[in-house]
Amino acid sequence: MDSNDSAHVIVVGGGYGGITVAKALDDVADVTVIEPRDTFVHHVAALRAVVDPDWIERIFLPYDHLLTRGRFVRDRAVRVDGTRVELASGGTLGGAHVVVATGVGYPYPAKIDGTDRAAAQARLRATHDELAAADRVLLLGAGPVGLEFAGEIAAAWPTKEVIVADPSPALLPGRYPEEFRAEVHRQLDELGVRLLLGTTVAQPPTSPGRAGRFSVAGVDADIWFRCHGTGPRTSLPVDAYLRVRDRPGQWAVGDVTDVPELKMARLAQAHAEVVAANIRTLLTKGAWTEDDLTTHEPAPDMLVLPLGPKGGAGYGPGFGLLGAAQTAEAKGADLFLGYYRALLNLD
Template sequence: MVDVVVIGGGFGGTAVAKALDDIADVTIVEPRDAFVYNVAALRGLTDPAWTDRLFFPYDKLLRRGRVLRERAVRVDASKIELGSGERIDADFVVLATGSAYPFPAKTDDEDSAAAKARFHAARAELAAAERVLLLGAGAVGLELAGEITAAWPGRSVTLLDPAQDILGGGFHPDLRAELRRQLAELGVEVILGTGLRADPPSRAGELATFTTVTRSGRTIEADIWFRCFGVRPVSDYLAAELSEARRADGYLEVTPELRLRGQDRVFAVGDLVATADGKTAKAAGLHAEVVAANIRALIGGVGELREHRPGPDAIALPLGPGGGASYSPEAGVLGAEATARLKGADLRITPYREMFGLAPQ
């Protein structure tokens, strides 16, 4: 059987590995001791019942393959060098290391116990704060504002963004209008068109009353703040021959078959790829379907390779368990009730728990 090495055990990497487990010797190289369901990370911050639910052990994911708790430090088309100094060979390589993002949307802790402790500590700080400042009015900032006001109704929350409107991307203006309406009902203040002259003096997530000033001269007082922008693809481990496909911003150029540009047996999925998809778990899953099908075709030597075609912008953005808005070209804009049915209460966690062999919550 051929050796398939998947670099990264996130949404895209685990889906590829699961799909190829019956036909190849699959190894996932992942430094974390557990899969992190980042879709629910913001609720994991505000709701203690959700904190432990974010972390799935890997031991029931694969029937034949293995998850190697290591960090890949140098990857080329057929060899992977690990942080321990060990080298492993691969017939196919799948790059699935995703992206880094400021806490709490993502955590950089590799030990799940340490990550849980960080969420619990940050929640205690947040619970004691009367005024919250969120820097960034994209999807993360909006969702975090909704989670905070759902957990602590009446809490003062301010969203600040230099952009002229909330939620970047090619979404319908009616979606933004619906989100702005709900934010106003929640009492969230939205300040657009200006940023801060400098970062607040305290660390993000630290309870410490401060005063800061926007570039437009407005004074803001808050007790705690969080950074809700700053996604960064994790791709700095690529060896010379693969790094040629790495753009200056860290994203990877791929072919329609999701092969790394210039490579026949190296694929990339998820947040890494420089496609028009949103950086979402859903997009990573769609990439994984294409890559798994193409590797199966190459192993068997039959069938044409599939191509990935990015779909139009679509989103389901909760503002707490009972609020939010959604958009797709087919359905148009959906309000709070429909969004709560789509994503609000369980944040679509059940299919992923089943994939990892875990019982439903």
């Protein structure tokens, strides 16, 4: 489809930000979502799915019920030029507004590669089996992904030796009070996770996520995972209304933006609400000024970190420190799956 219809909105990427903006505009706009995956992937629960195969089915959620009027096009955008989007399949789509919501890559298994649900599930099962057979696991990176994964593994298999190494002397980058880090540290100790902070461990000779015994920098292990770094990333400069600077008609939400705050699903969704409100205003108000538009203020650092289904800690300026029981209640058991099923109109 190639339409310059004034109400045609193209959303590039069907992750947390993309589905939220698409749903919010479905009643007022003609929405097209371009997404190469065949289902939504609830990546917030990806690490749980590696240790608990029951979750391998659960985290893949169909897009079919999200939109009443709009549609998904299973394709990849290769170029966004103003409000025209070139597709990997060769076609071009044009709209009045384009919302870029393509996120960033994380190393597998935090982000599940591939666009086909069945293949992704098979890979997760294979990783689960290799991890289950390993006695000693090395995780490189003591950020939220490395620590959450350590907590999941230690809670599921208490006899495994789990080692987390990071060149930084402190765990968890971010502006948090020391008592939050101390609580995370305490629970990791309780779970028997060994932390090697301030230690640079060279990349092991085996492939990440594949079984194979190795020894690096005095650490012996049977499997390792890369839990740091994000993939190639285009950081789109946006203004306070989340318009991409110098590109009229283009908006951006979520991890792909240069908003100076943590990269979080809940913030991608907050951006999506702002962009949806602004596009709605432009589509429905004959005359408008910037005073009619909504802005996004960068959010302070806040993190709720599960360490297995029953543990974890959280900190946010609004609620202070959360302990294991509160974290498990807020997030640990369900990992927001129910919320995203409802957003995708699945229940």
